[in-house]
Amino acid sequence: YPTRPVDKDKAEAELTINIKKATSPEETAPKQKHVRKCIVYTWDYHSSLSIWTGLRVQPILSDEVQTFKALIVVHKVLQEGHPISIKEGQGQTSWLETCARTVSSDGQKGYGALIRSYVSFILSKLRFHRSHPEFNGLFEYEEYVSLKGIDDPNQGYETITDLMNLQDQIESFQKLIFAHFRHSANNECRISSLVPLVKESYGIYRFITSMLRAMYRRTDDQDVLEPLRSRYNSQHYSLRKFYYECSNLKYLTGLINVPKLGQDPPNLLDSGGAVPD
Amino acid sequence: HDSASSFKTATQNYTKGYSDAQAKVRDATSNDPWGPSGTQMNELAELTYNQQDFVEIMEILDKRLNDKGKNWRHAFKSLIVLDYLLHAGSENVVLYFKDNIYVVKTLKEFQYIDEDGKDQGANVRQKAKDITNLLMDESRLREQRRSRAHMRDRMLGEGP
Numbered sequence: 001y002p003t004r005p006v007d008k009d010k011a012e013a014e015l016t017i018n019i020k021k022a023t024s025p026e027e028t029a030p031k032q033k034h035v036r037k038c039i040v041y042t043w044d045y046h047s048s049l050s051i052w053t054g055l056r057v058q059p060i061l062s063d064e065v066q067t068f069k070a071l072i073v074v075h076k077v078l079q080e081g082h083p084i085s086i087k088e089g090q091g092q093t094s095w096l097e098t099c100a101r102t103v104s105s106d107g108q109k110g111y112g113a114l115i116r117s118y119v120s121f122i123l124s125k126l127r128f129h130r131s132h133p134e135f136n137g138l139f140e141y142e143e144y145v146s147l148k149g150i151d152d153p154n155q156g157y158e159t160i161t162d163l164m165n166l167q168d169q170i171e172s173f174q175k176l177i178f179a180h181f182r183h184s185a186n187n188e189c190r191i192s193s194l195v196p197l198v199k200e201s202y203g204i205y206r207f208i209t210s211m212l213r214a215m216y217r218r219t220d221d222q223d224v225l226e227p228l229r230s231r232y233n234s235q236h237y238s239l240r241k242f243y244y245e246c247s248n249l250k251y252l253t254g255l256i257n258v259p260k261l262g263q264d265p266p267n268l269l270d271s272g273g274a275v276p277d
Numbered sequence: 278h279d280s281a282s283s284f285k286t287a288t289q290n291y292t293k294g295y296s297d298a299q300a301k302v303r304d305a306t307s308n309d310p311w312g313p314s315g316t317q318m319n320e321l322a323e324l325t326y327n328q329q330d331f332v333e334i335m336e337i338l339d340k341r342l343n344d345k346g347k348n349w350r351h352a353f354k355s356l357i358v359l360d361y362l363l364h365a366g367s368e369n370v371v372l373y374f375k376d377n378i379y380v381v382k383t384l385k386e387f388q389y390i391d392e393d394g395k396d397q398g399a400n401v402r403q404k405a406k407d408i409t410n411l412l413m414d415e416s417r418l419r420e421q422r423r424s425r426a427h428m429r430d431r432m433l434g435e436g437p
Contacts, residue, residue: 005336036383043379
């Protein structure tokens with residue numbers, strides 16, 4: 001497969017170590033160099049199966065921090081790994097459910113609720129991708145998908161609604177994470193789970209913006225779209241607040257550029273309007 | 278090149294049996310604090326038009342890009358060289374890195390804080406972002422390669 005100069009046996013052996021280190025018991029962010037190796041592996045070999053197997057054999061379920069870090073790894077692999085990772089992830093729902101079930105009510109370090117909420121978000125994400133296989137894991141903007149949706153307004157309407165449901169779920173999950181910050185403690189591990197959420201929410205936001213604009217261009221009956229527009233507006237304000245709060249977290253802004261949304265939602269009827277970048 | 282690290286690179290080039298082209302990439306992307314020179318990059322760009330050299334150069338660039346945090350300069354300087362090769366090297370460089378874009382893309386979250394607490398990863402992250410954007414923008418890449426070739430022809434007095 002790979003056109004890169006690689007060695008499969010070596011890659012497998014290293015992957016085991018990468019997974020182990022990425023899900024270590026220290027209450028820190030999963031080290032990006034190890035997460036990156038997992039992502040690169042899925043592209044080299046067009047498979048994520050060894051990663052799922054690796055996660056299963058690690059004794060992570062007895063430790064809430066390790067479980068939470070494993071979920072961050074899973075989320076990032078689903079986002080940035082080869083598309084096959086999403087398909088193969090759909091076969092892992094029972095393991096994910098086990099993660100949510102095993103942790104005691106709130107855990108000693110307070111990760112219980114976060115783990116359950118993370119699992120439920122990942123399961124929703126997997127369901128979304130199952131019914132909309134044309135999207136990649138980060139919802140990166142591709143014009144053709146938005147055009148495909150508006151050829152059939154009913155399908156477009158449904159897709160936007162599904163995207164908005166996912167966006168709402170990110171919103172409630174991120175609020176829960178902020179609510180679980182501990183004063184006087186290092187919140188790096190919790191903050192690191194916001195990184196993939198910022199990226200994903202922004203990809204979804206961009207998509208919804210461009211799809212809704214296209215729908216407005218195509219339709220004669222704008223009243224039909226009104227419910228979507230008012231929901232879009234309210235999501236804009238929530239997202240703006242979310243990014244503002246993230247922009248105050250120094251650890252996070254050192255890793256990614258947090259988007260800055262305008263005071264008011266963009267005008268969806270302005271057909272020439274650029275998609276935010 | 279009189280520093281100990283240059284000497285080490287030179288010794289390794291010899292003992293590990295690196296080819297001339299590979300030794301050139303290793304020199305251009307070493308841990309020395311100064312950047313790869315224009316001459317070095319230009320030479321490498323020329324070499325990518327030869328299939329054998331091309332394969333050897335890609336092998337070392339791949340290794341350097343995947344190096345550990347402490348060697349952030351390897352990754353950073355490899356990205357600088359890559360940027361140059363995408364503009365002035367053979368079409369094969371473009372094809373290879375479009376195919377393996379994830380190697381660059383996943384460096385957008387590269388992390389390394391040095392002993393003095395300075396965030397050296399930021400250099401790598403920014404450069405990885407720029408190159409990813411370039412690789413995904415087919416028309417911009419084409420345009421930049423064209424205008425570069427045009428300028429080069431003019432400077433050599435061969436162009437139209």
